[in-house]
Amino acid sequence: MTINLIAYTSSLDQLASSAQDHQKLLNELEIQFSVKYYKHTDLAKIPKDQFSVLFIATGGVEELIAQDVEELPRPIVLLADGLQNSLAAALEASTWLRERGLKNEILHGDIQQIKERILNLAINFHAQQRLKQQRIGVLGTPAPWVIASSVDYYLAKQRWGIEFVNIPLTRIYDTFDKISEDDVSTLCTHFISKAYACNGSTPTALINSMRFYKAVKQICEEEGLTAVTLNCYKTLKDIGVTGCLANALLNDEGIIAGCEGDMQTIFTLVMIKALTGEVGFMCNPSEVDVKENKIVMGHCSIGTKQTSHFVLRNHFLTKNAISIQGILPLGEFTILKCGGECLDKYFVSSGYILQNTEKELSSRTEVLFKMNEEASYFLRNPLSNHHVMIRGNHEGLIQSFLETYSCKRVR
Known part of the structure; x- marks a missing residue:
């Protein structure tokens, strides 16, 4: 250096x-x-x-x-x-x-x-x-239930130098309609060959999910986007496709991708990649054990390169969409979240993944995580529901970085 x-x-x-x-x-x-x-x-x-x-x-x-x-x-x-x-x-x-x-x-x-x-x-x-080089695309509007995860674009630009860009979903749909089955057949074959198994997913769902991935990637290239957050439930309603596969592949390729239009979490993912070089797993808790400081964290997609192996699953809402069930390596991980409309608050805890689980039907990738901080944070003072997990203990590095920029640690 x-x-x-x-x-x-x-x-x-x-x-x-x-x-x-x-x-x-x-x-x-x-x-x-x-x-x-x-x-x-x-x-x-x-x-x-x-x-x-x-x-x-x-x-x-x-x-x-x-x-x-x-x-x-x-x-x-x-x-x-x-x-x-x-x-x-x-x-x-x-x-x-x-x-x-x-x-x-x-x-x-x-x-x-x-x-x-x-x-x-x-x-x-x-x-x-x-x-300062990051340009984050907000594809569509945030999901209606993500009411505590918005970002003030101007304040975020002033504090961090990042740029948020609004892109209508109709633009993605127009691109999606122009991509044929033949355009993605080789990609589908290659992707299936890497999966450990397929469980409930259909060929049609895979083809459409791969078409959607290509459409989002094309928009990223046209707009110079380094990251995206997508209202995937709106796309499921409009064209019958979720962004689970697209997010997984984009994250594998270095374009950071999150879902539900959650702007605070996509910033967290972008920040941690800039700081550590690691791609994070966007997830939310479904169980909190304050006595043992254990939480169950899960979501419907994950970058395949973060997993030991992965299974192609149907989305929990429909058999006509693809989700990724990733099996994560056990051992030391860090959980974190940057929050606040100007991204000036944060939570971080090191800990250990103890087990890959399948407790919650809506979570395809799911783990039991033992926190070194008190798990009561999630019940007393949470920074909304989505958090990010990355492999290794980066707690000290994250704390040093965020406090350099006058961010307040939440516990």
């Missing part, structure tokens, strides 16, 4: 001698990172999409930092090892910046902790850069 180190010294001609004085710190940084060195006079030349740290090499640089305030990279991170009165200068500059509403952080002390914090901050920075 590359980081830019922007040196502040009380005199430009002290830069070389300062580097020698701070050699222990710089050598340690170069072991873990590819370090590019800049003078503070080169600020305008440093790309804004690269992570940078202000290296406070000497005292007497406070005024220089104040003069450069408009050009300082964000987030503002000041590194000082204490030599040549550098820590005192960092403290003074930090206070001046905070008094003007500019959040910043001083890195000082144990070198290993400094390296770990730089890595964490750099991961957060690059995740935020990826979020």
Whole structure:
């Protein structure tokens, strides 16, 4: 990973001698990172999409930092090892910046902790850069029961840099009508060959679901969408097709897809992919055991690449639509949700999948999850019904990232 180190010294001609004085710190940084060195006079030349740290090499640089305030990279991170009165200068500059509403952080002390914090901050920075590139398609309107999962598009853009785009379902239907059975026959054959089994699904349902997948993918390509959320129950009513198969395949291909028009959950899915590289499983609880901190989480679709194997099932509402029953690997997972109309709240808990279950008819993919946080959250203060599960323990990383952007943790 590359980081830019922007040196502040009380005199430009002290830069070389300062580097020698701070050699222990710089050598340690170069072991873990590819370090590019800049003078503070080169600020305008440093790309804004690269992570940078202000290296406070000497005292007497406070005024220089104040003069450069408009050009300082964000987030503002000041590194000082204490030599040549550098820590005192960092403290003074930090206070001046905070008094003007500019959040910043001083890195000082144990070198290993400094390296770990730089890595964490750099991961957060690059995740935020990826979020700014996201264009999320809202296909149709949210399902009528998703009353607590809307997003203020303007506030979301201001906070996260993401863009939500409304696309009418009629446009997808028009594209769907132009796709023939012959257009998807090879795709259907290939997909069936990867399934562990078929249970209740019909050839016609598979063909129509694959046609629908191709239609949604074409819209994504035409609109430059990186993610979509779909009111799949409306499509079932209108054309007899759900988005379960489409969502599964799009997620497999890196186009993040969610259902029911839930905007907060699609953001959660997009955010966690930007932060960890993992594709999440959109799900909701059907049972909560507050005594054992266990929950049953499930939904009617999942990306097939997230599963150990999968079964093609009919949708619980009709035999004429396809659902995906994924069997997930047991072990450590993280459950999370970003909520609020401006996406400024979150819940997160690490835990373990104990068992793949089949308790709720409406859930084709379903698991029993043991939480490390209290499961009573779901009954006392939930961020609506849909949540996201990803493999591995990412609780600390998620907390660090979201709190960097002043999000409030809900428990």
